[in-house]
Amino acid sequence: MAMARIIRPLRRALISSSKSVTQKNPNPLHLQSPISIFTTRSYISEMRKSAFEGNILRLLRSEIEYELEHFTPKELVVEYDSFVVEERPGEQWIRLKKKFGEKEEIKIEVTMFDGSIPVEKSPDGIRIGQEVELHITLIVNISKGEGSDVLEFVCSAWPQSVEIVNVLVHGKDGRPNQLYMSPKFKDLDDELQESLYEFLETRGIDDDLAIFVHEYMKNKDKTEFIRWMGTVKSFIEQK
Structure with a gap:
């Protein structure tokens, strides 16, 4: 009984002390009003979002600065070997157009780099030059006036x-004019293949054109990359 009389007052004292401490130092997450908790969490979330976006902007500015220091845009070419060159910022291709002879109209769509192959190794296993060769697709359309088929x-x-790679014939509406599309070019007679190459070369579609479009697309690829980064940066900077 004596021990119980000692313990009960001690328990009351401890409970009273605990309440006093709680009142002086309330738990901010449990005792704050819902509005206050929401405001605090929103502030923390906004700080994290700001820090995250700030890091993206820092990386973009650094990358843009690096590219501009190491890349000098070339003057835009509007004509090559009687071809008129058409380009629009942001597009993934360019167009070349020209007339040949009295009737022929030649239109070429040139993609940006759309593939690559490894460079063959030399006998000692050391790569020669760059590690890959970049690939560009050319779609060459040749017609002979209004209403003609398109080769x-x-x-x-x-x-x-x-x-x-392939040779197709389209009707004037752009659709194949027969169900039989074409044989694989590599399956054609060697002499016929050579004659078709000469047919294109006569119209300026040759190895020199390949060199031109590769140089052109290197410039466009870098220009579009810098433009893209600038657009992303501007969007993130908007409040």
Whole structure:
């Protein structure tokens, strides 16, 4: 009984002391009003968002600065070997157009780099030059005036050569004018293949054109990359 009389007052004292401490130092997460908790969490979330976006902007500015220091844009070319060159900022291709002879109209759509192959190794296993060769697709359409069919060459442009991949015939509406599309170009007679290459070369679609479009697309690729980074940076900077 004596021990119980000692313990009960001690328990009351401890409970009273605990309440006093709680009143002096309230737990901010449990005792604050819902509005106050929401405001605190929103502030923390906004700080994190600001820090995250600030890091993205820092990286973008650094990358843009680096590219501008190491890249000098070349003057825009509007004509090459009687071809008129058409380009629009932000597009993934360019167009070349010209007339040939009295009737022919030649239009070429040139993609940006859309593939690559490894460079062959030398006998000692050391790579020669760059590690890959970049690939560009050329879609060559040749027509002979309004209402004529269109002879289409699908070509691969490597850094110093043009290779014919396929030859198609389209109607004036752009659709194939027969169910039989075409044989694989590599399956054609060798002499016929050579004659078709000469047909294109006579119209200025040759290895020199491959060199031109590769140089042009290197410049466009860098220009578009810098433009893209600037657009992303401007968007993130908006409040």
